[in-house]
Structure formats: structure tokens, C-alpha cells
Amino acid sequence: MRRPRSDRPVPGLVFVDGSGCGGIEEWGGWPEWISECGVAALVHDKPGCGQSPGDWRTQSFADRAAEALAAVEVLRGWRGVDRHRIGLIGWSQGGWVSLLAARTAPEAIDRVVTISGPGVSMAEQERMRIDSWLRRDGVDGEDHAEGMAWVDERTSRLRAGEPVEEVIAAQRHYADRPWYRVAVQATATPATAAFFARSMDIDPAELLPGLSCPVLALFGGSDDSVPVAISVARIAAALPDVERHRHGIAVFPGADHGLFTGDPRPGVARRDQLAPGFLPMLTAFLKQ
Numbered sequence: 001m002r003r004p005r006s007d008r009p010v011p012g013l014v015f016v017d018g019s020g021c022g023g024i025e026e027w028g029g030w031p032e033w034i035s036e037c038g039v040a041a042l043v044h045d046k047p048g049c050g051q052s053p054g055d056w057r058t059q060s061f062a063d064r065a066a067e068a069l070a071a072v073e074v075l076r077g078w079r080g081v082d083r084h085r086i087g088l089i090g091w092s093q094g095g096w097v098s099l100l101a102a103r104t105a106p107e108a109i110d111r112v113v114t115i116s117g118p119g120v121s122m123a124e125q126e127r128m129r130i131d132s133w134l135r136r137d138g139v140d141g142e143d144h145a146e147g148m149a150w151v152d153e154r155t156s157r158l159r160a161g162e163p164v165e166e167v168i169a170a171q172r173h174y175a176d177r178p179w180y181r182v183a184v185q186a187t188a189t190p191a192t193a194a195f196f197a198r199s200m201d202i203d204p205a206e207l208l209p210g211l212s213c214p215v216l217a218l219f220g221g222s223d224d225s226v227p228v229a230i231s232v233a234r235i236a237a238a239l240p241d242v243e244r245h246r247h248g249i250a251v252f253p254g255a256d257h258g259l260f261t262g263d264p265r266p267g268v269a270r271r272d273q274l275a276p277g278f279l280p281m282l283t284a285f286l287k288q
Helices: 030-036 061-076 093-104 122-134 141-159 164-174 191-199 205-212 228-238 276-285
Strands: 010-016 040-042 083-093 112-115 215-220 250-254
Touching: 010 030, 010 061, 010 250, 030 061, 040 061, 040 083, 040 122, 061 093, 061 191, 093 112, 093 205, 112 191, 122 141, 122 191, 122 215, 141 164, 141 191, 205 228, 215 228, 215 276, 228 250
Parallel strands: 010 040, 010 083, 083 112, 112 215, 215 250
Antiparallel strands: none
């Protein structure tokens, strides 16, 4: 946990990690940067990552939300933290999880920040990502059509409850196709496919109207993993009572999925590559 120097209790934010494995050491400078916005920042290992027991692949989004709420209670008990002003900041997949947690326990969450958190379901986002990445890699024509046809078939079979082992066995018949690597990134094994199937249809548009806290949704304009324009439109349409809760949505031109404006470069501080205006905007949102 990182906390800024202050003579008064400060608000708190629990970090909610994105997809895949995530350990404390992988956050880099983020806890420091976020704490500089005037909050206590708490990070933790996902199950099976770092020093944490368990296996994140056995979870659902509901499990991840319960885990985030447990972390909120830990942060609430720290000296120097305002127990009445604890929120969540979720990256990518962590955006869905943060919204679900706030919907599940509205009395526990003061506010939610999402960074590149899609405004569509995981099934929709994954389909859009695969389509975008295949085109980026020059996979087109019949190859592109075949890849997307399998993506749709896989989703339908998982949604229907077909055993994941059978779906993955069928998927491996395409291992020599040019679209295979991109198309199976999130569902390469029975364990990851099962994780995907458990939560793939959770829709932010169904979660947002029931929230009772302010939401700040942030995106990078050059993000090719999330349908940014569609996400902005759907989130804006679903947010409740904008005037009273003072929500915010912003897209930072030239920023990527992590809100950076460039790849890491020797001699350049990574913090200096964050989208201009991002940290001041977050600071203002947390102080309101």
C-alpha cells in the first residue's frame, strides 16, 4: 500500500488487475503515480500469481469482484485512510470487475475509475479485438473469414455449455492457420476457455444503471484492443443520473491500452509517457 503524506485521512483506491496473471511486482510505477493524486493505493496478487495461493483461471467475474471487495475492507482498516471514501480503479478486464463489485456492494464503494474498461461484454470485446488484430497483421480474405467464423462458433459452443475440452480439441485442428495465434490468445487452454465462458456475457450496460457512485471511464484513442467509440457511446447511454453523481468519460488521443503515448524507451521515464492530462484529471475526480 502506498499513501501520500498528509495530516488528514486520505481517500483510498484498490487496484483491480486486467486479464491473465498479475502480481504486485508487475505494477511498476503505477502505485506511486496514483498515490500522487492524493489517495492511498492498494495492490495485491491475483490468485496463483506472485505470493498468492489459488488459481485465477478457476474464478468468475463475480469471484474477482468479491476479491476486490475484500481488498477494499483491508484498505478501509488502514490508519490514515478515510474509511468512507474507498473506491476501485480497474484496468481493462478489471473495469468489468470493478463495475460488478460496485453494483454488488454499493455501500462499500465510493467511486469507480476504469482504464480501458470496455463498454461491451467480454465476448463482444474479444471478437472485436481479434478482428482488429487480424486486419492489423494483414490476415484478410478467406483466412480472415475462416478465423472469425471459428470465433463465433467457439463462443456459441461455450455459451451452450459444451465441455471446454471438446471445444479446445476442435480449435486445435486450426493450429496451422495464419489467424490461429491471435484468435486463441484468451482461450488457448481448457482452463482459460472455462474462465472466458463463465463471464463472457456480463454487460456493463446492465451494470451501470444500478450504480450509486460516480464513475470515471478513461480510454486511449489508439487502443486497438477495445472498441473505444462503441464503449464510450454505450457507457454514456447507461450511466445513471449524470448531474448528481458527476460521472466522467475521456478519450486521450494517441494513447494506447495502458494510457501511454509511446513504447518504453531507454532514458525516458515511463511516467512521462502517460497521456497528458490523465493524472490531473484523475486527481480532480478523486477530490470532487
